[in-house]
Amino acid sequence: MVNLKVNLAGIEIDNPVIPASGTFGYGQEFAQLYDINCLGTFSFKGTTRDPRYGNPTPRIAECPSGMLNAVGLQNPGVDKVISEELPALKKIFHKPVMANVSGFSIDDYAYTCEKLDKEEQVGWLEVNISCPNVHNGGMSFGVDPVAAAEVTRAVKSVTKKPVFMKLSPNVTDIAAIAVSCEEAGADGISLINTLLGMRIDLKRRAPILANKMGGMSGPAVFPVALRMVYQVYEAVKIPIIGMGGVSSAEDVIEMMLAGATAVEIGAGNLTEPYLCRDVIAALPAVCEKYGIDNLESIIGGAHHG
Amino acid sequence: MKQSLFTVAENRPLAKDVWQMTLRGDTSAITAPGQFINIKLAGHFLRRPISVCDWNDESVTIIYKVLGKGTDEMTRMTEGTVLDILTGLGNGFDTAKCGDKTLLIGGGVGVPPMYGTAKRLLSEGKHPIAVLGFNSKCDVFYEEEFRALGVETRVVTVDGSYGQKGFVSEALGEGYDYFCACGPVAMLKAVSDASTSDGLLSFEERMGCGFGACVGCTCKTKYGNKRICKDGPVLTKEEVVW
Numbered sequence: 001m002v003n004l005k006v007n008l009a010g011i012e013i014d015n016p017v018i019p020a021s022g023t024f025g026y027g028q029e030f031a032q033l034y035d036i037n038c039l040g041t042f043s044f045k046g047t048t049r050d051p052r053y054g055n056p057t058p059r060i061a062e063c064p065s066g067m068l069n070a071v072g073l074q075n076p077g078v079d080k081v082i083s084e085e086l087p088a089l090k091k092i093f094h095k096p097v098m099a100n101v102s103g104f105s106i107d108d109y110a111y112t113c114e115k116l117d118k119e120e121q122v123g124w125l126e127v128n129i130s131c132p133n134v135h136n137g138g139m140s141f142g143v144d145p146v147a148a149a150e151v152t153r154a155v156k157s158v159t160k161k162p163v164f165m166k167l168s169p170n171v172t173d174i175a176a177i178a179v180s181c182e183e184a185g186a187d188g189i190s191l192i193n194t195l196l197g198m199r200i201d202l203k204r205r206a207p208i209l210a211n212k213m214g215g216m217s218g219p220a221v222f223p224v225a226l227r228m229v230y231q232v233y234e235a236v237k238i239p240i241i242g243m244g245g246v247s248s249a250e251d252v253i254e255m256m257l258a259g260a261t262a263v264e265i266g267a268g269n270l271t272e273p274y275l276c277r278d279v280i281a282a283l284p285a286v287c288e289k290y291g292i293d294n295l296e297s298i299i300g301g302a303h304h305g
Numbered sequence: 306m307k308q309s310l311f312t313v314a315e316n317r318p319l320a321k322d323v324w325q326m327t328l329r330g331d332t333s334a335i336t337a338p339g340q341f342i343n344i345k346l347a348g349h350f351l352r353r354p355i356s357v358c359d360w361n362d363e364s365v366t367i368i369y370k371v372l373g374k375g376t377d378e379m380t381r382m383t384e385g386t387v388l389d390i391l392t393g394l395g396n397g398f399d400t401a402k403c404g405d406k407t408l409l410i411g412g413g414v415g416v417p418p419m420y421g422t423a424k425r426l427l428s429e430g431k432h433p434i435a436v437l438g439f440n441s442k443c444d445v446f447y448e449e450e451f452r453a454l455g456v457e458t459r460v461v462t463v464d465g466s467y468g469q470k471g472f473v474s475e476a477l478g479e480g481y482d483y484f485c486a487c488g489p490v491a492m493l494k495a496v497s498d499a500s501t502s503d504g505l506l507s508f509e510e511r512m513g514c515g516f517g518a519c520v521g522c523t524c525k526t527k528y529g530n531k532r533i534c535k536d537g538p539v540l541t542k543e544e545v546v547w
């Protein structure tokens with residue numbers, strides 16, 4: 001019997017597989033396909049203070065081994081998530097859920113996290129700092145160690161739940177941002193969010209996405225994500241949730257060897273709706289193949305001094 | 306929605322750059338004409354959404370236009386090729402809303418879903434009228450198939466090389482009590498403006514998932530945000546925000 005359980009910042013989860021924010025809605029679509037209680041947990045759609053329509057369409061483009069999205073954080077707003085989505089989720093999912101939060105100012109983050117802190121279904125807060133700061137010329141919080149630390153402190157001051165800061169890969173030194181979040185009190189680090197990319201339609205001679213640029217994810221980004229998880233593991237002591245292009249049980253193990261305590265799967269859910277269920281089912285056999293009897297014991301196992 | 310494997314039973318050209326493919330497999334998730342399927346193609350990350358043209362207990366027929374690499378590769382698939390497909394996606398046309406004399410308006414590869422809709426209406430004892438629009442004579446397909454059902458069929462070409470000259474929106478005529486339309490968005494808008502009855506319109510959007518999970522395909526309607534893939538692709542004329 002392979003032990004798949006891992007301890008994620010004080011909460012034990014049955015296995016390290018977590019659908020990533022923005023690819024799993026608030027759970028309802030997938031609950032119609034399989035029993036989502038097989039998951040370690042899942043990270044719900046990026047939620048903001050106010051409801052958001054998001055960007056105009058087209059919001060989706062394809063790239064070799066991946067995709068670009070410019071959804072623009074469409075979500076019903078935190079109040080509706082609490083009054084409608086969480087009660088609906090309670091009926092189908094009986095584990096703590098990860099609340100993914102976005103904001104456009106420090107106050108936004110604190111406001112939304114404070115509200116979600118009161119929800120007992122929420123196990124962890126995952127704070128997406130890839131968003132533009134409206135008070136700083138639209139520069140993303142996630143590219144500046146000082147701004148990233150400010151968000152961390154603001155969120156930590158309003159919640160007792162474990163806080164994972166979700167980093168943008170669109171930076172020169174990801175480890176520096178991670179360290180800054182750890183020093184500001186973060187309980188863990190999630191990475192990576194999407195890489196900024198673009199596609200152009202040859203017929204229209206114009207960008208495919210209405211927003212011109214969008215976030216790239218899927219198998220194409222896996223080596224970049226893995227490298228960043230590896231670098232962050234060397235720089236911080238807090239747990240890491242690794243993601244970016246994961247699409248098999250082997251990828252999960254590779255991410256964990258690089259330093260991830262748990263692993264999120266994003267774009268893969270969209271093209272293979274049963275992917276997370278199937279990866280979890282495949283994990284024991286793949287672990288046995290590589291001589292792993294306790295998955296938690298391999299975290300960071302690829303770091304040799 | 307159902308994910309299952311289908312086998313290509315037939316794949317043949319119908320008109321310029323337009324092909325018909327019949328796929329054998331489990332069609333139990335398909336419940337209404339105007340729904341679509343989402344096809345996994347080797348070497349491409351995202352699936353390709355294609356409307357259901359016709360289906361029975363054993364197979365589903367689609368008609369696709371060669372647009373980019375994926376649809377081009379589809380033309381080279383031979384009998385026996387196995388494809389991983391999501392079926393039963395989208396709401397489809399609610400034929401309970403349709404009157405006795407419903408216009409079925411298709412433009413280009415918007416024609417295929419009208420064929421399944423015609424069959425459903427006929428089985429309900431109704432008398433639909435097909436208005437099929439194409440750019441030119443070389444693009445025309447399925448005129449005979451609609452006539453073979455016993456459906457009154459009008460063909461319109463933009464350049465006048467076949468049938469009536471002009472746009473489908475100029476060929477709606479009179480005496481209809483409802484309409485169903487599928488085609489390019491400019492056509493849908495023109496049909497919506499020119500029509501004198503209520504109706505249903507089927508929209509396209511670039512999709513991430515096709516089953517409602519990613520909100521990549523959202524549009525605004527009078528009743529709030531809707532996902533083209535899950536709450537659509539068919540919307541009522543009255544709710545559309547142009």
Ligand SMILES: Cc1cc2nc3c(=O)[nH]c(=O)nc-3n(C[C@H](O)[C@H](O)[C@H](O)COP(=O)(O)OP(=O)(O)OC[C@H]3O[C@@H](n4cnc5c(N)ncnc54)[C@H](O)[C@@H]3O)c2cc1C
Binds near residue numbers: 508
């Ligand atoms: C609900 C729905 C029903 C459809 N029904 C049909 C049909 O019955 N017959 C038919 O010929 N076509 C139909 N289409 C359009 C069809 O999906 C595209 O032509 C096809 O995906 C193009 O793939 P490609 O690899 O050849 O093109 P590429 O341009 O190489 O594709 C690149 C990416 O863009 C997407 N894409 C490109 N054009 C479109 C488009 N117009 N709509 C949506 N996604 C697009 C592709 O799916 C792919 O992800 C439908 C689209 C939708 C949304």
Ligand SMILES: Cc1cc2nc3c(=O)[nH]c(=O)nc-3n(C[C@H](O)[C@H](O)[C@H](O)COP(=O)(O)O)c2cc1C
Binds near residue numbers: 021045046
């Ligand atoms: C359609 C889509 C929507 C996303 N929305 C969010 C979001 O709301 N919040 C967030 O933190 N990340 C969001 N992401 C990023 C993913 O959670 C994940 O970090 C990224 O896609 C990398 O993982 P992947 O390669 O497995 O997709 C989104 C990704 C996709 C594809």
Ligand code: FES
Binds near residue numbers: 511515518521522
């Ligand atoms: S394509 Fe994903 S929600 Fe419609």
